[in-house]
Structures are given as structure tokens and as C-alpha cells.
Amino acid sequence: xxxxxxxxxxxxxxxxxxxxxxxxxxxxxxxxxxxxxxxxxxxxxxxxxxxxxxxxxxxxxxxxxxxxxxxxxxxxxxxxxxxxxxxxxxxxxxxxxxxxxxxxxxxxxxxxxxxxxxxxxxxxxxxxxxxxxxxxxxxxxxxxxxxxxxxxxxxxxxxxxxxxxxxxxxxxxxxxxxxxxxxxxxxxxxxxxxxxxxxxxxxxxxxxxxxxxxxxxxxxxxxxxxxxxxxxxxxxxxxxxxxxxxxxxxxxxxxxxxxxxxxxxxxxxxxxxxxxxxxxxxxxxxxxxxxxxxxxxxxxxxxxx
Amino acid sequence: xxxxxxxxxxxxxxxxxxxxxxxxxxxxxxxxxxxxxxxxxxxxxxxxxxxxxxxxxxxxxxxxxxxxxxxxxxxxxxxxxxxxxxxxxxxxxxxxxxxxxxxxxxxxxxxxxxxxxxxxxxxxxxxxxxxxxxxxxxxxxxxxxxxxxxxxxxxxxxxxxxxxxxxxxxxxxxxxxxxxxxxxxxxxxxxxxxxxxxxxxxxxxxxxxxxxxxxxxxxxxxxxxxxxxxxxxxxxxxxxxxxxxxxxxxxxxxxxxxxxxxxxxxxxxxxxxxxxxxxxxxxxxxxxxxxxxxxxxxxxxxxxxxxxxxxxxxxxxxx
Numbered sequence: 001x002x003x004x005x006x007x008x009x010x011x012x013x014x015x016x017x018x019x020x021x022x023x024x025x026x027x028x029x030x031x032x033x034x035x036x037x038x039x040x041x042x043x044x045x046x047x048x049x050x051x052x053x054x055x056x057x058x059x060x061x062x063x064x065x066x067x068x069x070x071x072x073x074x075x076x077x078x079x080x081x082x083x084x085x086x087x088x089x090x091x092x093x094x095x096x097x098x099x100x101x102x103x104x105x106x107x108x109x110x111x112x113x114x115x116x117x118x119x120x121x122x123x124x125x126x127x128x129x130x131x132x133x134x135x136x137x138x139x140x141x142x143x144x145x146x147x148x149x150x151x152x153x154x155x156x157x158x159x160x161x162x163x164x165x166x167x168x169x170x171x172x173x174x175x176x177x178x179x180x181x182x183x184x185x186x187x188x189x190x191x192x193x194x195x196x197x198x199x200x201x202x203x204x205x206x207x208x209x210x211x212x213x214x215x216x217x218x219x220x221x222x223x224x225x226x227x228x229x230x231x232x233x234x235x236x237x238x239x240x241x242x243x244x245x246x247x248x249x250x251x252x253x254x255x256x257x258x259x260x261x262x263x264x265x266x267x268x269x270x271x272x273x274x275x276x277x278x279x280x281x282x283x284x285x286x287x288x289x290x291x292x293x294x295x296x297x298x299x300x301x302x303x304x305x
Numbered sequence: 306x307x308x309x310x311x312x313x314x315x316x317x318x319x320x321x322x323x324x325x326x327x328x329x330x331x332x333x334x335x336x337x338x339x340x341x342x343x344x345x346x347x348x349x350x351x352x353x354x355x356x357x358x359x360x361x362x363x364x365x366x367x368x369x370x371x372x373x374x375x376x377x378x379x380x381x382x383x384x385x386x387x388x389x390x391x392x393x394x395x396x397x398x399x400x401x402x403x404x405x406x407x408x409x410x411x412x413x414x415x416x417x418x419x420x421x422x423x424x425x426x427x428x429x430x431x432x433x434x435x436x437x438x439x440x441x442x443x444x445x446x447x448x449x450x451x452x453x454x455x456x457x458x459x460x461x462x463x464x465x466x467x468x469x470x471x472x473x474x475x476x477x478x479x480x481x482x483x484x485x486x487x488x489x490x491x492x493x494x495x496x497x498x499x500x501x502x503x504x505x506x507x508x509x510x511x512x513x514x515x516x517x518x519x520x521x522x523x524x525x526x527x528x529x530x531x532x533x534x535x536x537x538x539x540x541x542x543x544x545x546x547x548x549x550x551x552x553x554x555x556x557x558x559x560x561x562x563x564x565x566x567x568x569x570x571x572x573x574x575x576x577x578x579x580x581x582x583x584x585x586x587x588x589x590x591x592x593x594x595x596x597x598x599x600x601x602x603x604x605x606x607x608x609x610x611x612x613x614x615x616x617x618x619x620x621x622x623x624x
Binding site: 148153155163249266269277287291 | 448579588591
């Protein structure tokens with residue numbers, strides 16, 4: 001990069017040079033089919049995005065996907081195995097399991113989105129401030145983050161749930177708070193990296209104000225890894241939210257929710273496998289998709305997520 | 306190196322103190338009246354008359370100002386006293402000590418399984434040459450990370466206990482009842498381990514010194530065992546330190562599903578019953594385990610990577 005001290009020119013986003021940092025493929029690779037197998041192809045990332053889009057639509061408009069009522073009972077149809085009529089079968093009081101999964105996504109996905117939102121906003125602000133200001137602020141903030149990392153996420157979420165009380169919103173807040181630390185770490189690392197770049201120095205030299213440098217030059221260039229992380233955390237938050245509601249800290253019983261749905265099926269493990277297996281598979285597919293999308297975005301941004 | 310360890314030790318103590326403080330603020334200061342919170346879970350807060358409430362408040366020390374409460378509790382915690390459990394009126398430390406052996410047995414077996422599976426899968430994935438085999442092996446860890454622990458546990462017990470009647474679904478009698486919970490707990494741990502280790506192995510296979518060894522005629526297996534494996538352990542070790550926390554967290558779900566006594570079950574019941582002292586005790590205990598394990602991991606890093614012990618060397622990798 002030609003280093004002129006012309007603030008205007010250098011203030012533009014940097015040329016993508018990351019590709020050149022990748023090690024050149026040596027001529028002596030160990031295994032024959034290198035790289036390709038470990039690297040997701042674009043269509044598979046697209047498939048992940050489609051799955052997430054479908055599930056988000058479930059959460060917004062569950063009525064489009066099933067005509068069954070998730071709460072109305074029908075005792076004569078109890079414990080029917082999966083079939084054309086009831087895709088995922090029916091539960092012990094005749095409710096359609098697929099409908100309960102679709103309607104349950106409203107609670108689960110809502111809680112997940114809130115959780116990721118809290119983690120993203122709080123973590124990014126903390127990380128950006130720490131990375132940008134540096135010095136004592138940095139070390140104080142990052143020590144706090146270390147503490148949050150030392151308590152296992154699920155346990156931290158349980159502590160928060162104890163303090164706030166039960167309910168799906170409180171579960172969401174708890175999961176969100178336990179995700180703050182990882183967002184803060186990633187954001188800080190990225191801000192520190194961008195802050196050291198010549199165009200930031202040039203912006204300062206050009207007399208821009210601190211806030212302006214942060215908003216115009218540093219943040220737009222450091223959101224990539226955080227974005228990738230939020231897709232990954234989305235998967236993690238789905239798992240955490242459903243684990244907490246599986247343990248019974250989430251919704252009040254008649255309402256469907258993925259974790260509690262699976263918990264309700266526990267008593268029918270021997271006779272009605274579909275009550276736990278099929279909702280669980282939905283959770284797995286969603287989490288795999290989110291994680292895959294997160295990794296793809298990370299790689300697309302040239303970073304390892 | 307001594308200096309580095311000293312700094313790490315001080316940091317560890319600081320993390321423990323901060324954990325205590327964070328949980329204190331969350332559990333004792335945030336709720337308006339901890340007594341109501343604790344009794345509210347059982348729905349009998351209205352049945353208590355104010356005199357009884359005041360007495361309970363005195364027993365648990367809530368009648369004192371918050372800073373004083375904090376100092377008393379911190380001083381007590383330094384002696385290992387986290388107060389009395391609300392449900393059983395036993396000291397929290399006693400409850401933890403009673404639950405610990407069960408969780409240790411479970412976590413030990415789970416970690417052993419996870420280490421074996423994780424290392425084998427990651428090594429095989431990066432060593433295999435057939436494209437389809439590599440694809441399958443590389444797809445396993447991301448899948449394992451995405452499986453909800455509670456669902457794995459239920460599905461395992463569904464097939465192995467209820468369908469095939471091979472292993473008990475509940476209880477703690479003997480080794481056989483330990484297998485399914487340990488398998489359940491091992492899945493996420495081995496998956497995250499394998500993910501990091503396979504990335505690290507791939508990177509090492511591409512390093513120049515591997516190319517040199519190969520071009521001098523060394524067999525791939527020899528290169529793997531003598532040049533690649535040890536050089537790839539660093540990141541995996543760091544992750545192993547982090548996963549110990551996940552084992553503890555995973556034991557909450559696993560012990561609930563398989564109705565086993567243990568730390569996880571203890572904290573699950575404590576949260577359900579809003580038993581604040583137990584929740585805090587287990588949280589601080591978990592942080593202590595985490596801190597100690599990570600100190601040990603750092604020591605092992607020095608053994609595995611002797612370069613780190615040199616003055617001016619980089620610090621151990623932390624993902």
C-alpha cells in the first residue's frame with residue numbers, strides 16, 4: 001500500500017489483502033484430497049441460510065405451516081405415530097407434535113434472538129471500548145470478561161435465572177448475559193487489529209475526532225468476525241435456551257417450546273419415540289445450520305471463526 | 306517462567322474473588338428480598354407470618370447492611386463456608402462434598418471417552434486419504450457440537466435401556482449405570498476437542514518441516530507420530546482446559562436425565578427451589594475447578610512446548 005499521508009485516500013476501507021496471508025499451498029501436501037473436503041461449498045452455506053430463514057418464518061407466522069392447533073387436545077388421537085396426517089405424530093393427549101414444534105419455535109427463536117442480541121450489543125460495546133481505549137480500561141474490562149468465562153455458560157445462566165426468576169424472557173436474558181464474554185473478546189481482538197492499521201493512524205493525523213474514527217473507520221472494518229460469531233452463538237443459544245427450558249425454567253406448561261416439548265416426551269420413551277426424537281432432530285438441524293453458516297461467514301471474511 | 310506462573314496464580318485468585326463477588330451481587334443483592342425469593346419457589350411465602358420471616362432473615366444474615374453481609378460472607382467463604390442450604394439446612398460445602406464423588410466418576414469416564422474419541426477422530430480425519438472418508442470424519446465434530454445434550458441422553462436411554470434393555474436408564478448401581486451418562490456427556494466434549502485438534506493437525510501437516518521429513522523419505526505414519534502429532538497439541542490442550550467447565554455444565558443435564566446424584570443434580574434442584582446459598586457455592590466451586598485445571602493445562606503446555614519456557618517466549622495459546 002502506498003503510504004501517502006493523505007487522510008482522505010487512506011480513510012477508505014482497506015484493500016482486501018487477507019488472501020495473500022494464506023500460506024501458499026506447498027508441493028508436498030500430506031493427504032491427497034486436501035482443502036476441498038474441509039472447506040464448505042457455497043451451496044451448503046446457502047442451505048444453512050435457507051433452513052434458518054424457514055425457521056424464522058415459523059416463528060413469525062406458524063399458521064402458514066400447519067393447520068393443526070398446538071394446544072387443543074383430542075384424546076381419541078393420542079399417541080399416533082408419524083404419518084401423512086400428523087407428520088411428527090401426536091402426543092399423549094392428541095396434540096399434533098409438528099404443530100407444537102412450529103408454534104414452539106416462536107418462544108425458542110424469540111428467546112434466542114433476544115439472547116444473541118444482548119450478547120452482541122453488550123459484548124461489542126465492551127469489546128470495542130476496551131480495544132479502542134486500551135490501557136487501564138482495556139485490562140479492567142477484559143479481567144471482568146475472564147471472570148465471566150471462568151463460570152461455565154450454563155451455570156452462569158442458571159445463576160441469572162435464580163436471581164431473575166423463571167420464564168422464557170428471563171431465560172433469554174440469562175443466556176444473553178452468558179454470551180457477552182465471547183462477543184467482547186472477539187470484538188476487542190478485531191478492534192485492536194484494525195486500530196493499529198495505517199488508515200486509522202492517518203485518520204487521527206488528519207484531525208478526525210476520536211468518536212468519528214471509531215464510528216467511521218474502526219467499527220465498519222471490524223464487524224465481520226462478530227457477525228460470524230453471532231451466527232455461531234445463535235446455534236449455541238438455541239441449545240442453551242432449550243436446555244434451560246428442558247430443565248423446567250422456561251415457559252409455563254401448555255405453551256409449546258422446544259426444550260420443554262422434548263422434556264414432556266420423557267415419560268413416553270419406551271412407547272412413543274417420536275415425541276422426543278423428532279423435535280430433537282429439528283433442534284439439531286437448526287443448530288447445525290447456524291453453526292455452518294457462522295463458519296462459512298467467518299471464512300468468507302477471511303477469518304477462522 | 307516462574308514469573309509467568311506467579312502472575313497466573315495471582316490472576317487465578319483474582320478470578321475466584323471476582324466470581325464470588327459477581328454471584329453475590331446477582332444472587333443476594335439483585336433480588337428484592339432473598340428470603341421471599343427462596344421461599345417463593347415453594348409457594349409458601351404468603352403462609353409465613355412476618356415474625357417468622359424476620360427470624361429467617363436473621364438466620365441467613367439478611368437483616369444486615371449489604372456491604373457488611375458481603376464482607377461476612379466473603380470471610381466465611383475463605384474458610385470454605387458458603388452458608389446453609391435452604392432445603393436441607395446442611396452446610397453447602399457438605400452438600401458439595403457429598404455430591405462430588407458421583408460427578409467425579411461420571412466426569413472422569415466421560416473425559417476419558419471424549420479424549421479417546423476426539424483424538425482418534427481428529428487424527429484419522431487429517432490422516433485419511435480417501436475423499437469420502439475425510440468428508441465423513443470432518444463432518445462428525447460439527448455435528449457433535451450441535452447435538453443438544455439432553456436429547457442425546459434421552460435418545461441413548463430410549464434405545465439402549467427401553468428398546469434393547471441393555472443398560473439401566475436410571476440410578477447409580479455400579480459401572481453399568483455409568484456408561485450411558487458418560488457417553489452423553491462425552492459427545493459435546495469430544496466434538497469440540499476434535500474440531501480444534503483437526504484444524505491444528507491440518508495446519509501442522511502443511512508446515513515446511515513436515516514437507517522436509519516427507520521428502521527425506523519418512524513414511525506418513527512415522528511423520529504423524531514423530532513430527533505432526535505433538536506439534537499440534539497446543540490448541541487442543543487449551544480447549545481441553547476450557548471444556549472442563551462444559552463437563553460440569555453438561556453434568557447438570559446428564560444427571561437430571563439419568564436421575565443420578567451429583568453436583569449437576571444438586572445445582573439443578575437448587576435453582577428449581579431457589580436455594581441461593583447452594584447455587585452460589587456450586588458456581589464458585591465450578592470457577593475454582595476451572596481455574597485450577599487451566600493452571601495445570603498451562604503447566605502441561607510448558608512441557609509439550611519447551612520453547613515457551615525460554616525467556617521472552619510467547620505465552621501459551623489461548624483460543
